[in-house]
Structures are given as C-alpha cells and as structure tokens.
Amino acid sequence: MxxxxxxxxxxxxxxxxxxxxxxxxxxxxxxxxNFTDRLWGRFPLHTAAAYYHFIKGGRVQQLIHNLKYNNKPEVGYITGLNYGNILRESVLYRDIDLIIPVPLHPKRQRQRGYNQSDSFAKGLSESMDVPFYKNVLIRSEATDTQTKKSRLERLENMDGAFQLKGHEKIQGKNILIVDDVLTTGATLESCALKILETPGVRVSLVTIGIAER
Ligand SMILES: [Zn+2]
Structure with missing residues (x-):
C-alpha cells in the first residue's frame, strides 16, 4: 500500500x-x-506523536492516499494495531482511558463510506486495550477547504463544526484524539478545544503522519 x-x-x-x-x-x-512544538501555546496538551514523517511524493503519502481515496480502511486499522503496540510500551501513553477519532464531514463520509480516522482508532484501541468512542465528538456541518486560509480564518471557519455528545462519558478522562495526518493542526486544535470544555480531561494526540512544513 x-x-x-x-x-x-x-x-x-x-x-x-x-x-x-x-x-x-x-x-x-x-x-x-516536533508535533507538540507545532501546536505549542494553542491549548493544554499532554503529549503528541505521529507514527511516520509524511513527505510529499513519498511512500507514506501513498499509504495514506490508499487509506483515504482507494477504499482501503484496513490500512488505518493495521497501522493502528502496529502503532498501538509501540505506544503501549511508552510511559507517556500508558494511562490513556479512551480514544476519540476526529470525525469526518458527514457528506464526505457518505461519499467515502467510512472515516479513515475510525479505522486507525479501532486498531489503536485493540492493541492498546483502550475503548474508542466514535459518537461522542460529532461534526455537524461541512466546512470549506482549509488550505488557503490563515490560522484565524481557519479557526473561525471551524467554529461550531464540532459538537460534543455526552460530556459525562469523558469527564475526568485521559483522552487520545486521533487523525490521519497533522498539517497545520487546525482540525485537531478545534477538536481538542471542544473536548477540553469538559472538566478534568487531559488531551494527547496521535496521527499516522506528520507533514513537512
Ligand atoms: Zn513497500
């Protein structure tokens, strides 16, 4: 792949x-x-990691392309299984209580038939022996493409895009939010800010790839 x-x-x-x-x-x-540095100062973050460096034209780009556009959710699942086996050996990830995948725009999920972050979360969940909740964080409306906007514009554009259903399920928990690739971090920031509205939560992040800047 x-x-x-x-x-x-x-x-x-x-x-x-x-x-x-x-x-x-x-x-x-x-x-x-480098991952936590990219998000430094934006919100309270326990720690964060990406499995691979995502280099333009490289093999990791092809792997993630297959995951997202070629109907290969198993790429996310198997990668999650493998990465979870590595993370469970790290003291930084040993006390995670639950995993929350970044939800896809509902329209895009209908087109694709699955959310690639759900597949990755499922693999992580199995190998880390931690549950994943895919209906707690909800993406409500389609937002425009993010790439040509400033950070402030992106955040404004994201405003209201995520909703939390069931604060009581995540209260006081150590949460791992997962996505496919870290680029600007706008989406993960928006998700984290929403989850951090719940008292006592601690947020860590994991992706398959971290894109070059
Ligand atoms: Zn190969």
Whole structure:
C-alpha cells in the first residue's frame, strides 16, 4: 500500500522493505517533539506523536492516499494495531482511558463510506486495550477547504463544526484524539478545544503522519 510491492502476509498492508524503511518519527519517546512544538501555546496538551514523517511524493503519502481515496480502511486499522503496540510500551501513553477519532464531514463520509480516522482508532484501541468512542465528538456541518486560509480564518471557519455528545462519558478522562495526518493542526486544535470544555480531561494526540512544513 506504500510502494506497490506485495506484503509478505495477506493481513499486512506494507511490504518487508517498507516495514523497515518507512520514516518513523519515534516521537512517542519524547513528551515534547516536533508535533507538540507545532501546536505549542494553542491549548493544554499532554503529549503528541505521529507514527511516520509524511513527505510529499513519498511512500507514506501513498499509504495514506490508499487509506483515504482507494477504499482501503484496513490500512488505518493495521497501522493502528502496529502503532498501538509501540505506544503501549511508552510511559507517556500508558494511562490513556479512551480514544476519540476526529470525525469526518458527514457528506464526505457518505461519499467515502467510512472515516479513515475510525479505522486507525479501532486498531489503536485493540492493541492498546483502550475503548474508542466514535459518537461522542460529532461534526455537524461541512466546512470549506482549509488550505488557503490563515490560522484565524481557519479557526473561525471551524467554529461550531464540532459538537460534543455526552460530556459525562469523558469527564475526568485521559483522552487520545486521533487523525490521519497533522498539517497545520487546525482540525485537531478545534477538536481538542471542544473536548477540553469538559472538566478534568487531559488531551494527547496521535496521527499516522506528520507533514513537512
Ligand atoms: Zn513497500
């Protein structure tokens, strides 16, 4: 799914070479890293990590392209299983209580048939032995494409996009919010701010890829 070669076993999504050479970040070993730096000062964040560096034209881009656009939700699920096995060994992720995937625009989810972040969350959930809640954070309305806007415009555009159903389910919990790729962080910031409205919660973030700036 990352290079076109066949994986050694049918239940795997990358070949032996990609298992070895895909550019892992190892951010899970440091509480503060390039991911947390990108979001520094925007909201209270416990820690954050991406599995891979996402480089334009690289194998991780192809992997995520297959996940999002080629009807391959299993890429998210298997990647989540693998990454969860790594995260569960890190003290920074050992006390996570629950996982919340970033919801997709309802219209886009209907087109795609699934939410790629749900698939990733499901894999993480199984290997980390932590539940995931996909109906707590809801995306209510379609927002315009984000790329050409300033950070303030993006945030304003996001305003009201996420709603929280069932504060009582997440009160006092250590929450891991998950998405496919970190770019500007506007979407994750918007989700985190909504979740942080609930008393006593602590937020950490995980993605499959972190895009170059
Ligand atoms: Zn490969």
């Amino acid at each position: 990352a290079c076109g070669e066949k994986p050694p076993m049918p239940q795997q999504v990358v070949c032996t070479s990609c298992q070895y050479y895909l550019p892992k970040t190892n951010f899970h070993l440091q509480k503060e890293n």
